Amino acid sequence: MPLYFFDFTDGELIGCDHFGTKLADVEAAAREAVSALANISKDVRKQYKDRVVALKVRDQSGGTVLNVTLTLAVTWFPTSRVELCEDVSAAPVPDLRMGMGQLTLAARGASAGCPIGGDA
Secondary structure: OOEEEEEEEOOOOEEOOOOOEEOOOHHHHHHHHHHHHHHHHHHHHHHOOOEEEEEEEEOOOOOEEEEEEEEEOOOOOOHHHOOOOOOHHHOOEEEEEEEOOEEEEEEEOOOOOOOOOOOO
């Protein structure tokens, strides 16, 4: 089984994996990286500041096979601009996709009372 190395960065700390993890293939390494970043984000989000956390995945030869990046952005709005959703049951359902080595979190099914994006 191939060995994959997961190097971590969060803009402040860089951790280089010296041991590696045996995984079936690069797809399994991608799933492992996405799962790890999701777990890491639980700790990072408590700081309420923009962060970019990333894992660079290397194969046994030392070559990078993929990068997985998670961007956490906090946007504060003045109280006068805050809009309340009238029907919270119609809130968008997160759509978690991974493509081209990047983790993307997109919203779908926006409610008419809660526009997604833009400056309403």
